[in-house]
Amino acid sequence: MPAVVSLLCIAGLIGAxxxxxxxxxxxxxxxxxxxxxxxxxxLVPDSxxxxxxxxxxxxxxxxxxxxxxxRVSAPxxxxxxxxxxxxxxxxxxxxxxxxxAIGADLWGGVQDGRIAFHAIGDAQYTDELAWVVRLLTAExxxxxxxxxxxxxxxxxxxxxxxxxxxxxxxxxxxxxGGAGGALPVPTIGDVHEMWRRSFARDRLRILxxxxxxxxxxxxxxxxxxxxxGPAGGAAFVPPPRTLPFPESPLYTWTAxxxxxxxxxxxxxxxxxxxxxxALQRSEIAxxxxxxxxxxxxxxxxxxxxxxATGRRDADGAMASALALVTGESLDAWWIQGGAxxxxxxxxxxSTPAGWLALSDRYHVPQGGTSARTAFDRLRALRRQDxxxxxxxxxxxxxxxxxxx
Amino acid sequence: xxxxxxxxxxxxxxxxxxxxxSGAPDAxxxxxxxxxxxxxxxxxxxxxxxxQREDLLTRASDRALLAAIREATADEPARIxxxxxxxxxxxxxxxAPGALESVLDAMRRVSQSVLPPRLAxxxxxxMRGDLSFRADLPRSRFDRVLDAQLRxxxxxxxxxxxxxxxxxxxxxxxIGATAPADRWGPPAWVVVEDGEAIPSEETTALxxxxxxxxxxxxxxxxxxxxxxxxxxxxxxxxxxxxPETTLVEASFVRLLLEESLAHHQDPALFEFDTEIDARGRLxxxxxxxxxxxxxxxARLDDAIVQLGSDGGVVRLDQLLPPVRSRWSRELAAASGxxxxxxxxxxxxxTELQAVAFANSAGSPPAAERLRAVARGMTLVIRxxxxxx
Numbered sequence: 064m065p066a067v068v069s070l071l072c073i074a075g076l077i078g079a080x081x082x083x084x085x086x087x088x089x090x091x092x093x094x095x096x097x098x099x100x101x102x103x104x105x106l107v108p109d110s111x112x113x114x115x116x117x118x119x120x121x122x123x124x125x126x127x128x129x130x131x132x133x134r135v136s137a138p139x140x141x142x143x144x145x146x147x148x149x150x151x152x153x154x155x156x157x158x159x160x161x162x163x164a165i166g167a168d169l170w171g172g173v174q175d176g177r178i179a180f181h182a183i184g185d186a187q188y189t190d191e192l193a194w195v196v197r198l199l200t201a202e203x204x205x206x207x208x209x210x211x212x213x214x215x216x217x218x219x220x221x222x223x224x225x226x227x228x229x230x231x232x233x234x235x236x237x238x239x240g241g242a243g244g245a246l247p248v249p250t251i252g253d254v255h256e257m258w259r260r261s262f263a264r265d266r267l268r269i270l271x272x273x274x275x276x277x278x279x280x281x282x283x284x285x286x287x288x289x290x291x292g293p294a295g296g297a298a299f300v301p302p303p304r305t306l307p308f309p310e311s312p313l314y315t316w317t318a319x320x321x322x323x324x325x326x327x328x329x330x331x332x333x334x335x336x337x338x339x340x341a342l343q344r345s346e347i348a349x350x351x352x353x354x355x356x357x358x359x360x361x362x363x364x365x366x367x368x369x370x371a372t373g374r375r376d377a378d379g380a381m382a383s384a385l386a387l388v389t390g391e392s393l394d395a396w397w398i399q400g401g402a403x404x405x406x407x408x409x410x411x412x413s414t415p416a417g418w419l420a421l422s423d424r425y426h427v428p429q430g431g432t433s434a435r436t437a438f439d440r441l442r443a444l445r446r447q448d449x450x451x452x453x454x455x456x457x458x459x460x461x462x463x464x465x466x467x
Numbered sequence: 468x469x470x471x472x473x474x475x476x477x478x479x480x481x482x483x484x485x486x487x488x489s490g491a492p493d494a495x496x497x498x499x500x501x502x503x504x505x506x507x508x509x510x511x512x513x514x515x516x517x518x519q520r521e522d523l524l525t526r527a528s529d530r531a532l533l534a535a536i537r538e539a540t541a542d543e544p545a546r547i548x549x550x551x552x553x554x555x556x557x558x559x560x561x562x563a564p565g566a567l568e569s570v571l572d573a574m575r576r577v578s579q580s581v582l583p584p585r586l587a588x589x590x591x592x593x594m595r596g597d598l599s600f601r602a603d604l605p606r607s608r609f610d611r612v613l614d615a616q617l618r619x620x621x622x623x624x625x626x627x628x629x630x631x632x633x634x635x636x637x638x639x640x641x642i643g644a645t646a647p648a649d650r651w652g653p654p655a656w657v658v659v660e661d662g663e664a665i666p667s668e669e670t671t672a673l674x675x676x677x678x679x680x681x682x683x684x685x686x687x688x689x690x691x692x693x694x695x696x697x698x699x700x701x702x703x704x705x706x707x708x709x710p711e712t713t714l715v716e717a718s719f720v721r722l723l724l725e726e727s728l729a730h731h732q733d734p735a736l737f738e739f740d741t742e743i744d745a746r747g748r749l750x751x752x753x754x755x756x757x758x759x760x761x762x763x764x765a766r767l768d769d770a771i772v773q774l775g776s777d778g779g780v781v782r783l784d785q786l787l788p789p790v791r792s793r794w795s796r797e798l799a800a801a802s803g804x805x806x807x808x809x810x811x812x813x814x815x816x817t818e819l820q821a822v823a824f825a826n827s828a829g830s831p832p833a834a835e836r837l838r839a840v841a842r843g844m845t846l847v848i849r850x851x852x853x854x855x
Binding site: 103105106125126127128129130163164165166168183184185186187188398399402405406407408409410414418434438442 | 502
């Protein structure tokens with residue numbers, strides 16, 4: 064297989080590339096196309112490599128593309144979104160000046176349950192982009208985190224001030240296994256511990272899109288991140304604290320939260336799009352009804368808020384909204400929902416950043432899936448495939464109090 | 468392939484390059500990108516409004532046409548977007564490769580049909596809502612004056628909000644009277660898809676599309692000052708490029724200017740927007756706090772002088788990398804490449820020239836040439852709305 068030959072040659076040339084193995088099996092040297100029949104399909108990575116004690120490298124080779132895009136993602140460990148936000152802010156600040164010098168599009172955040180960054184720029188500045196990525200994944204400094212910590216404090220205060228924000232916090236609490244409330248703002252020590260665990264080299268996933276040879280990817284990106292090694296026991300996460308909720312003097316608010324299933328499962332994408340359309344187009348009297356996205360941890364939590372002038376109207380409107388997540392409503396909306404979900408998918412794939420994010424989202428270590436398989440499933444979805452979605456809705460629905 | 472010469476309203480200063488457009492009306496220009504996971508269809512009409520009413524008709528008709536295209540492609544894996552600039556109005560479908568033909572057919576069919584009265588009525592109604600909200604805002608007044616100047620009218624005569632709203636009367640009927648493709652001529656069509664690329668040696672051997680016309684005798688810039696007590700001050704500046712400036716060079720100088728002024732990071736600067744208009748001129752709109760007074764016009768003029776000098780405060784070689792990256796990102800997306808090619812076609816490019824423009828990320832103009840273009844730029848119009 065050509066990829067293997069290249070790797071062996073380059074290993075000899077750069078002298079730093081260790082034995083390669085496929086993920087998760089320790090069997091040596093299995094870098095390969097996911098499926099030889101997918102040759103040339105841009106939605107299937109060209110090569111997926113797992114370097115022992117190193118990152119997983121996913122190369123999307125696109126001959127002639129004028130840009131290079133690099134995305135790095137790491138597991139959210141521990142499950143503490145606030146610490147990830149501070150880590151990301153520090154990393155972006157560290158890399159900002161170098162990225163600006165070459166006009167790279169720089170982004171970082173929590174996406175699909177992973178801490179992710181991307182840097183995308185002209186193909187002529189490939190080496191500089193690799194340097195930007197090294198800075199993004201470098202160890203956070205103890206100094207200079209004060210601003211990011213203050214902003215995280217302000218974020219929690221702001222969320223607690225509004226009923227909609229309280230629902231977001233309730234959903235975060237559910238994701239964290241608690242009964243609502245918010246995790247406290249982390250210290251710089253907590254942030255460093257997250258970096259040590261999440262950015263251990265062997266836990267990183269690096270995706271490269273460009274007209275680049277495999278040896279460049281290996282030479283420039285295989286050694287980024289922190290020292291590899293086991294995470295070493297469960298990470299410390301303080302218990303969620305209950306935030307004081309001010310009363311809403313003018314309106315009555317009510318809320319519901321639920322998950323339809325893993326956020327990027329094609330059936331869930333379709334059902335969520337169908338619900339969104341149904342809420343937009345159904346006339347629910349005497350109330351304002353909104354869909355609220357939950358934490359981006361991949362678990363697919365959604366919330367609904369209702370605002371009305373009285374309790375009876377609020378309860379009636381919520382009942383109408385929840386009735387949209389039934390078999391009858393799906394019968395009416397799922398075809399349009401499917402079309403919207405396919406349209407969203409195509410729109411995401413149309414930019415280098417979105418393309419890399421899709422590859423990351425649908426990569427599984429065992430192989431066999433890709434953005435292509437997800438899109439094909441989305442196109443082939445049948446009404447009966449949505450049945451598990453309704454079951455999960457029933458099993459997870461809860462009604463947090465957001466109007467105290 | 469779009470045939471600009473066949474447009475009902477020849478809108479642009481299409482350049483006579485000696486090569487001339489080819490192909491049949493409504494046959495798309497195909498740009499091959501075999502590495503893209505998606506395809507795109509771009510349908511572009513010229514931004515040809517010569518009166519305020521024509522401009523309103525264009526906007527309302529586009530709104531109805533966009534709704535009609537979205538309805539016609541609702542079941543397809545496609546995202547339809549719309550944008551307009553001083554050159555053209557772009558309807559772009561980003562689409563799964565397997566659905567390309569049906570989306571292209573749907574867009575073609577809709578553009579050649581009279582738009583349904585329901586959609587025309589909705590569009591005019593939405594325009595009425597927009598106008599009632601913003602027609603007499605200072606920003607809208609400024610835009611009307613500058614747009615009139617760009618059209619070659621007397622800017623001081625630009626109508627007020629009430630006059631603009633009155634122009635809406637009968638608009639829905641007008642929209643429903645003629646199919647878009649009949650009113651504005653065949654649009655420029657560009658498809659970006661997996662396919663056989665035009666060999667690069669064919670495009671690199673071409674003379675580049677010239678964005679600007681021949682030299683005209685220099686005349687003093689047309690200056691218009693409209694007093695206002697608004698707390699924001701708007702300024703519109705129009706610069707002519709030197710003769711024989713190519714479209715790639717003009718685009719790079721525009722981006723260099725944006726990058727150059729981004730370094731100032733002045734909190735008194737509210738908006739900064741640049742575009743190249745249908746006549747190949749650089750149009751810069753900016754707004755500042757009234758207290759910043761005329762400082763930003765001087766800064767803008769100075770930034771162009773600096774771009775043209777060998778040892779400016781901000782060096783060209785420092786500005787070029789960010790601009791290259793921006794240009795490459797724009798053209799890497801199917802929609803960006805399609806839009807660039809459509810713009811070139813509407814400016815009179817041949818198919819090969821349009822492809823070359825859409826593929827120009829890998830071969831940016833030389834720095835020395837960009838300096839020469841900046842040195843040759845002249846201010847032709849300046850409109851200021853606000854205090855001096």
